Amino acid sequence: MRSKLYIRTDGSSSIGLGHLVRCIALARMLSNDFEIFFACKQIPDSIAGEIETDGYHLIRLKNDDDLTSILSPTDLVVIDSYELESDYQKSIKLIGCGLICIDDLHEKTTYADLILNHTPGVSPSEYSAQSYTQYALGPKYALIRPAFLNLAKKGRAHIKNESVLICFGGSDSRNLTKLALEVVLGTKRFKKIFVVTGAAYAHHDSVNKIPGAEQHVFHYRNISAEDMAQCMSEVDLCIVPSSGILTEALTSGAKIISGMYVENQRFVFENYKKSNAFISAEDFTRENLTDAVENYFSQEPGTNQQLIDGFSGNRIQNLFQQLLYEKDFALRDLAIGDAELTYKWAVDENVRKYSLSKGKIEFEEHISWLKRKLHDPQCRFYIASFSGESIGTIRFDIADQEAVISYLLDPAYHGKGLGATLLKRGILSFSNAPYFVNRISGIVMRENISSCKTFERFGFAKQSDGENYKYTMYIDDENRKI
Template identity: 35%
Template sequence: MTKKIIFRADGNGETGLGHLYRLFSLVETVRDHYEFVFLTKASSTHSVIPESYNLGVIPENSSLSEEANWLSENFSAENHIIIADGYQFNAAYQKAIKSKGYKLVYIDDLASEHMYADVVVNHSPNIAQSNYKCETYTNFALGTKYALLRPIFLKLAKQSRSIEKIDTAFVCFGGADLFDLTGKATKALLGMSLFTIVHVVLGAAYQHENILMLKESHPDRLKIHKNLSAEALAKVMQSCNFAIAPSSTILYELSCIKMLILSGYYVDNQELIYKGFLCKKAIFKGGNMTNYQESDFSELMHSILNSGQFEEQIRAQQNMFDDQIASRHLKLIGPLCCE
């Protein structure tokens, strides 16, 4: 008997949508091979979940500590495995899920919890099993060869690209962007005549007014986007040759397109990814961007554009991904579904 897959993640405009989007990439990889249900809380932003998905909603009054019981009452461990992505799915949660008899795959990017999952996936560059504490049965799928990428980006990752000139920029900090890094980076880019077009993708909960004032003063140079499909996002990225973005899922997608990227971090879960990409020389050093102002972005960009290290970064991005990523994920999940 082949088991069905429960994909489990939450996300909304305030907490971010990254965990949802990472699981979407796995759904697209396995959906032609296994039946599945996508489970999320009622408070998640359901509008971003594709209508074609078999969606299940966990009651808001079902606490995290009670979730294992709720799952076992509604989806038998005999017929289902679970793939979970979210920081709330800590050691206690994993242990409770395992006690119900489920096979569990956990998507991680912190390497901080003791792992009770059967398989841990962490696509941060340079991550090692030695970074983890785990059970003896736990297996690991680590590094960018297990990158969680949507099909369009997996396809584009295989294509080569050369950058002949720098004139079009891309900015995306996602979510609510508490520090308005979007506005500060965009203003810095617009202050450089080199950039004729600046594309900005806003997060679902972005509410700062600075970007709207910039649009009024630069109506022809500034293009603002929201709620893009994966295909539309890829198309916008392909029109650009320089990007400013945090070390999150968006960095993986930009690296698949291949361009010059200034990246940094402003929350803890981005730091490990940032250090990995920096070690691979696939990005320019942005560091902790929490206190960044427009002048910080301007200073870094002038330094980058005078460095001449363009081809080295493009080659590094090209070498981070191959054409076997989807098949690796299938080989990872297959044995758990067929036990």
């Protein structure tokens, strides 16, 4: 039986549909692994119909507590909302659920096990999070629908500067669609103009009444992701806001003009702008939009840089699977009776390859070393099990208020994301032990790419340490809530 995944989000003409759209994209990435429930207080009927047609369940909430009342510790919960406070996250964690937050504002303390934010340039240090929080940050974790993932994989051959797509999302309460169309028509340089409006757009007549619009403007309403991806693949320029639709447009290879018109788009706008992902129209005034279009025509024709590779779904699937694995994961104190098993792991060539100590290990030597560690009051040593099978160890050696981590995983369990689970559970267990430290660190060989990525996903800061990297988490940092 598939595990249950609850997605708590909302959308409407007033708050926009971006949260719902990216959550539907997430659901489609995970639909083979989970039974998916959308839990919404606000949702347009058209989007509700799409969710149910896709085979997902829809729970219409009257109160936020309606969701927490039905959760169980085996469930995973995704929150994508600017309105829900930190205490709501905490209430979900207290039930025992795995918690994932889609958070591109990083304004509130989070209790999430995993934070998703596909904006470029964002850093774990910008979040007030927990010691156990992992980060999936940047465009390689783009939450976009399968049609756009496939578009990113195809690549783009050429640009002619003859066609443009205008789309301001599902609602466009300010009717920037009309303004952009007027500016584009005024150039008299595009042979084809595609205008796409969404389910909650209320200004259709205003677009159709613009002088000249009937000549070479194609107006599509509430089209499918597949049709939108096809449009983007055919045009040379996309004019879109710095919201979820910008991420989708980036898969096309087309040139992009983008800007921001509400405050919650600022971070996305500024970070993509720093990455030179688009030509800036700033706040979408007529003057700024006109300047951006002129800037576009002043450039040499060519494809846009590809920030999204189309494989974010695979990466996100692996991270969610890892959260499921945690339900069958346990730690206990290591004992001398574990000597034979830990010796077997320590001398395995796949483990030795990334060990900082390269000398040959004899069993008697291993026994003596293990006894010293078990009797050392400045050492905390755990053995991990998964589904009842012992799979690895993690150790904390303490000196000068620093705990240095050493961990290894049975090679038979490599490639499943269990190294991250081992690190997470080790840090949680150690944080409950009676030691006073202000930082946790690990020394990793530069060639050990997997361990480097694991430390980085937990927000450890990286610095060179001779031929190796040293990763450090300052646990007295106000952003870390150990």
